[in-house]
Amino acid sequence: MGPADVHGPLWTGILLSASLLIVWSPLAAAQFTLDPSLQNMTPRESLAKPNISVSQSSVIEQRATVYFSCVTSDVNITIHWVFNNAFLVLQEGMHLSADGKTLTILTVQRKDSGPYQCEVRGFLQVQRSEPTFLDVYYGPDSVQVKLEPGLPSGEVVNVIENSTVNFWVETETHPLPDYSWFFPNGSVSSSIKRFTINAISREHEGLYRCLVSNSVTDLSLVGAVEVRVVGILKPHIVFPNLTLVENASSVSLTCQSGFQEVGVQWFLSSQPLLPSERLELSANNRTLAIHGLRRDDTGPYECEVWNLGNRARSDPVRLNISYGPDQVDITRDPASGAVSAVEAGLGSSLTLKCWAEAEPVAEYLWSFEHNASVSEQEQLVIEPLSWEHQGLYTCTAVNPLTRLTRSALVLVTVVGPQSSLSAGAIAGIVLGVLAVIALGTGLGYFLFTRMARRPSRNTREDPIQKKEKPTSEEHHPAESTSSWPKPVNDNVPGVQEQVRAKKMLPPVSPEHFYEIDLPSATGGSCSRDPGKVLPMYPSVPPRPKGNMESNYQVLVNPESSIYSHISSQA
Incomplete structure (x- = not known):
């Protein structure tokens, strides 16, 4: 067990190395099977420029x-x-x-x-x-002869006399072609694409042709244009001959020119005119319509046309727009404002002026009181002023085109100097006149009655007879004759029966007297009708006591008139 444990790690390393060798073997084999053309290329070799x-x-x-x-x-x-x-x-x-x-x-x-x-x-x-x-x-393609700023070839072009005209050719061609111009006078010019005629005249009219040739493509084409030279035709504005009334009319202005293809620009008071709600331009700008005319739409209006680089402007045109009359003012002098009442002295001169703004100038009619026409002028002059001239004056302004009228009123008052006589003196004069009327009438009737009662011829020879005793049939004149006129005032003395006159005072007819208004209650002045000029009848001096014969002589004596007597009293 011990020896096996000692050699365990060694065998593990050997097995791992064998596994790695097995994995890398196919990669090495693949590397040696690449395209043979790449086996000789090293990574540092670059491509050649084609x-x-x-x-x-x-x-x-x-x-x-x-x-x-x-x-x-x-x-x-x-x-x-x-x-x-x-x-x-x-x-x-x-x-x-x-x-x-x-x-x-x-x-x-x-x-x-x-x-x-x-x-x-x-x-x-x-x-x-x-x-x-x-x-x-390539080319040339279609050839067009143009006149700056350019018009299609083959058309008839109007140019303005004495203007400068540039001719040139438009075409598509490569390489650059050769140009040959054939002018109306028969001359030929070559190798130019553009030329200019200064101060063109009618001698330059005719057909202009240009031959464009491409020496490489062996192609040639001709372009042409006909030129007509016209005089300077200044545009003018045309509008209908109508009566234009403010707020009641519309009008159309037309810009007429000798050229058909022209640009048009309108000017108002020398400034370019822009369309608005009331100013309407047609599609070609030739017609300007003005709706709802106002008094400030008079202008001046101008139209300008241009063609071939030349411009011309019409003469200015003003519109006559009728309006008014506006408010009527009556003035006494230029420095004063409008007045409704004036005062002027008796015998002086009074000038009134009537004015109202209107187009055309208004016509004026002055009337006095009950529509009596007194003047048809703008200015009314009254001289010399009298009492009859005071009253209410009316000035009417009339515009015959707009058919409108307006009026204004002025009250004229005449003032004069007051009388130098007092109210009592004037009353005395009036009573005296009335007393003279009563006395004359009664005395005439009394004398006529006595003369009629004398029966005999002898009596007529002796006009004055004394009666010793009055009979019962004879009465005192003041008592028996009740039909005599009664005096105007009670303080006028009556006629006495013993009065005898050497000369008979003729009866006074009422037609010899004038009507007199009673004096005004105001002291120092005499009120009278200003419509009548009535001379005042003089007053009669008070009847003195004593013999009446001398008094009657005074009355009938022409050299000692009542007027002189009044003057002495005054």
């Missing part, structure tokens, strides 16, 4: 087939093709060999033009060839 060979590097589009070959001495590699620095994706008309070394383009297109490379990949290594360029010739 090269490309091409059947032809310059070809005409759609006329050739091109073969690309990747040349390399390395084996056990993979090959990839690169076009324009990107891995090539095979397109229709391309073919790749089984080993990847040959690339074939059956029908070359212009899109196949560019740099080609082949890339080889080995054991942990990559190598890429130098680029080989394939040049594909």
Whole structure:
């Protein structure tokens, strides 16, 4: 038992070594059965840089087939093709060999033009060839003659007289072609793609042709354009001849020009106009519609057109928009504001001005009191002022286009100097006049009655007779004659029976007197109707006591009138 225990670990080590040997034996056998081509390659050997060979590097589009070959001495590699620095994706008309070394383009297109490379990949290594360029010739394609900024060929182009016009050709071709221009006057110019005519005139009108030739592809094409030279046609704005009223009208403005294909820009007060809710532009900007006109939409409006690099702007247009009248103001002078009542002195001059904002200028009508027309002017002048001029004046402003009217009122008061007579003096004058009327009427009736009662001729010869005794039939005049006029005031003296006159005072007719208003209760002034100018009848001096004959003589004496008597009293 002892010897066995001592040698136990030794046998364990031997068995473990045998097991490891059995496991590694297949790996060693596999290493010696690898590809014989790799047995001679050491890990430090690198891949060689490949090269490309091409059947032809310059070809005409759609006329050739091109073969690309990747040349390399390395084996056990993979090959990839690169076009324009990107891995090539095979397109229709391309073919790749089984080993990847040959690339074939059956029908070359212009899109196949560019740099080609082949890339080889080995054991942990990559190598890429130098680029080989394939040049594909093509064109010319369709040729277009243009006038900057460019119009399709074959069209008729209008150019503005005295403007600068640039001609040039658009085409697709490779390599660069040859150009030959044929001008309307028969001249020919070669080897230019672009030319310029300064200050073009009607002599330059006609057909311009350009022949484009590709010497490699042996292809040629012609482009042409017809040029017409027109005068400078300044655009103008057209709008309907209508009466435009604020908040009641819309209008359309049209920009007209001699050119069909032009750009249009509108300007309002020299600033570019932008569309809004009330300003609407048509699709080609030729028409501007303004809805719900306001008084500040008058403009000015302009339109600008451009074509072939040339611009022209129309004359400004303003719209006549009717509005108002607004509030009516009556003023007395330019420095004062609106007034509703004025005072002016008797005999002075009064000027009233009526004004209201309106377009067109309003028409004015002044009326006084009961709609009596007094003026159809903006300004009303009253001179000289009298009592009849005071009252209520109305000014009416009328706009015949908007059919609107507005009015304002002003009260005119006339003021004058007060009378120098007191209220008592004026009352005395009135009573005196009434007394004269009563006295004259009664005396005339008394004398007429006595003359009528004289029966005899002798009596008529002696006009004055004394009666010794009054009969019972004769009565005192104051008692027997009850039909005599009663005096206006009780303080006017009555007629005495013993009064005898040398000259008879003729009866006074009521038509010889004027109506007089009683004096005002206010002292020192006389109130009267301002509508009538009534001369005041003079007062009569109080009747003195004593003989009446002298008094009647005074009345009938023309040199000593009552007016002079009143003047002396005053």
